[in-house]
Amino acid sequence: MEITKRTIGININPDGGVDALIWAPKAEKVSLRICEGKIDLPMQKQDYGYWTLQTDQLKAGDLYRIVLDDEKFLPDPASLSQPKGVHEASQVIDLSFNWTDEHWRNWHLNEYIIYELHTGTFTPEGTFEGIESKLDYLKSLGINTIEIMPVAQFPGERNWGYDGVFPFAVQSSYGGTKALQQLVNAAHHKGIAVVLDVVYNHLGPEGNYFGEYGPFFTDKYNTPWGNAINFDDAWCDAVRQYYIENALMWFRDFHIDALRLDAVHAIKDFSPVHILAEIKQHVDQLMKETGREHHLIVECDLNDTRYINPLEKAGYGMDAQWVDEFHHALRVTAGGETTGYYEDFNGIEHLAKAYNDAYVYDGQYSEHRHKKFGVKATDHPDSQFIVFSQNHDQVGNRMLGERSSQLFSFEMQKLIAAATLTAPYIPMLFMGEEWSEPNPFLYFVSHTDAELAEAVRKGRKAEFAAFHTEGEAPDPMDEATFTQSKLQWQLQEQGEHAVMLAYYKKLIGLRKYLHVLTNPNRQQSKATADKAKQVLTLQRWFQGEYLVALMNFSNQVQQVTMPPTDKKWIKQLDSADPEWNGPTKADDEFQSEA
Template sequence: MNQALIDRRTLGITFSDNGACVRVWAPLAQSVALHLYKQDVTIPLTNDGNYWQAQVSQLQPGDTYKFVLNDALERPDPASLAQPEGVHGPSQAVDTQSFVWTDTGWSNLPLEDYLLYELHTGTFTPEGTFAGIETRLDYLIELGINAIEIMPVAQFPGTRNWGYDGVFPYAVQHSYGGIAGLQRLVDTCHRKGLAVVLDVVYNHMGPEGNYFTDYGPYFTTRYQTPWGNSLNFDDDYSDSVRHYFIENVLMWFRDLHIDALRIDAAHAIHDARETHLLREIKQYVDELMQQTGRQHYLIVESDQNETRFIQPLANQGYGMDAQWNDEFHHALRVTAGGERSGYYADYNGIQHLAKAYKDAYVYDGTYMPRRARIVGKSTAGHAGRQFVVFSQNHDQIGNRMLGERPSQLVSLEMQKLMAGAVISSPYLPMLFMGEEWGELNPFLYFVSHSDTNLIEAVRQGRKKEFAAFQGPFEAPDAQDEQTFERSKLNWTRLSREPHQTLFRYYQTLLALRKHSSLRHPDRESVAVVVDEARQTLTLFRQHSEAGQSAETVVCLMNFSKEAQAFTLPISEKAWKKLLDSADPQWLGPIASPSEIAGNGSVTSQPESILIYTNT
């Protein structure tokens, strides 16, 4: 293990008492020089056999520069921390150690306590910046979440992008507030008791401003991804590529105090070496935590239902702490009356939702028709805290042609039921920005490229993707600024009905999650009863502290459009109501009894959830 990677950044520009250290990987270059824009001087770098480097006294924080390769190509720094003039402009030197942190008393939350809220910096607030997010932190605390998950912030072309087209993994999007703005946001979050999760992309690079191949073999033709050649994690020269991304992970944790990373599309990280990149990242993070005493988590997105990602290192797994579970979402959406085309065709609704409650994966070593093969592994032995579930996220909304949210597709009653289904699950619940008040603005796919050929390619690609869509609408133009503006949250809705009441309902649900057996993502105690004919599901949750009797919570979910009767389990104690989504206080039709005898029954209103406890 390379201790230097753990201690500090080694790539790009770093500062010490001896001035600026410059270091760049360009193994095939004949010469590399540093061009300082302010002084308009060019300083040759020396080659140590793999990296080009120099100690430079003229370079100060804030100065801009580029590297000159082979006396011909002038390129931004691949490990740049700032790109104030965009992806094609010069890099800017940043001293990350100059920020004065005030979060020394902060301790990361236990993973099982995470209540996540995914947001996109550019559309979450009118300002579209980190400073804008800061102004809404008290609101998020009032809502009841304790961890924000920020979509990727690595520098991308222009000012409008989901973030998955980033081409400078170390640089923080300048229009959002740059690296200093992100440091301030994290520091403020910690002061207010909020954890920060950052979405990062290690499976591909965006197309515009991607100058990596000018520096060296960052990519390999061994594998293809949906975005082109795979990053080179196992071919010739791959050691330095691996170190580049490992160092990036450590930078987020060490220098920006990020609490957890969400690693995008981990199944598209191709690596056939004996130690997979993710496993090596985990080893380095474990060592960093050992040395700093700070806790950090690694969460992956993967659609393979492959438990090796979340298997501990000791069991030859990759050691990731948790993963997004899209299958819970798919089963829930179909159960709630969503379409059954595309990848939803593999899910039959309420039976698969019941399986997701019990087993996390729906396909866990079973045949999946869409892929025409056996998919997945059993999740036996994996705790509930290892799975993140949701009724919506950026992908599931934004990959629809018109970017519709559930608030535009299902009734208010079904929205409340879906929220209850997620937050009562034995997994880590995640909300997507605005769902808590039933935001009606779409979340569309948007970009702001400057390459006209690329812009047209994106337009044609979107048209082709939705060519089979039968309707009067065309796919919105991702390049059009109005597509971005339409995707911004409309905060004024919070003061109107039914949005205000829905917000209070989410508050109540999240408070219930914190102060009942629902708090504990304990899969072992879960039981599920399904009535497919009536479209009802009964979820049993139970937890007991040492020396105390177990508290049983029963969640009665009625996904049908008719009232349905439920018989409660036999109990020595009466069942007391914790939540009723059909209560008039939540704009529902009628409230159910606040207390029911230990062997009684109750009628559930259409598209509703009832939660009772016997404590």
């Protein structure tokens, strides 16, 4: 497979024309239609179901369609741009960009402090340009990495991104290809890495023309979204190439620093080489070629170290994974719900286990899953685990989309922020949590298919059975649902919001500049839970530095015996200090009892 350039779809070639490569194994005839003038150029059949064409009749900016058997006029599955939406013509795009980030080097994963954001609701503009205008703010906050929720073209203008149907096309309403390249370039100038969330486990329900081209899906596996993407059945090679090339494109042509692969447990692949491992092999090649470093991060609900084991140990070679269990244990400890998947978490003891072992379930029986779950992740470096106190899913999958700001007291919000940022793992914030944004992050879509829109409404309601017994679900199709989910930037400077923001800056500063916090390292970290007091003590040490994070999850003042030492303890941060609108403060210096 070609590493240095994109080969599928329509690509500008050095002679000024385009090379076209379309996969349509069941078609008898394939043509490339130039929309201007309705010119159909017949393509040549090649091996393995591919069709090719070289032509100088198409140039960047032109609209085109793929014509199957003279009767289907479809957008290109590998389209780089869908300026008129998911059902309409594709557009030729020149991926070249005048990059000026040659001095940028990606952070090592263990340095990442990630800020997850959704382009549409992060700023009033809802565009990549909007994000760019906030880079200075983000730098001042202290984070060094932004993670952008999926940007593949989706139906309409409002979507979380997981309904994307053109994995190579950057959402036009966000600003498209050039605007994303511009954002990444600008971020790199500010010292900010960019993680892109990509969806390789399904395609959205509207504008999905893949099945017309060939067996892009297989009925061997059933997923929450219907038939699975065909990663191991007949004709799978082209599908695999499609996603490998997709990963390569973001790194190579957009200078994306890391991919966050959505719900990889839903990728069904029994091939000898799993598609994730094959992606990793190719990304390794690309890195060798370019000298740039890229990370592969997965969302995975399996507690299965195979995903993060290196290739040479028969793993899939992913660099890191999200750990939802840390979140669940933390929320239960903080006094959140105990229903649904939270039923598996007993609170502070499981939180201590999350700090110590990464996976809470590493072989025990899970009541919620009705089976033994997980394996031990003991030997895995801590930079392989990404933790958070909230994220788009944990907020947005609630019926009312409440952030922690609406669920927990101001004191508790500060505590769970510190619990995350002092963890021996990679911390991730969700946009707005740093000023306790009160607006919800709701589930919103803008499907143009009325039946589908109705199905989404219904499906949404069914999903809440375990969590909510009352209240009305906002209509995902209503534009107001989207608008309500936007961040309120003016709050940053107001009252408790301003205090929270200052507190976050302080906290992130500690994370970044205290060596003992900078190096995520479970081998030099130990959490113990006092269940009666609801106090968690997290000890961390590194090269002579020693840190204790005392987390009091009870609603009472607690006396805690510090670990013995003949040195003096210096308080770095006290979330209960009146400085942070807290009720009381502890001494600034103190000593362990003899």
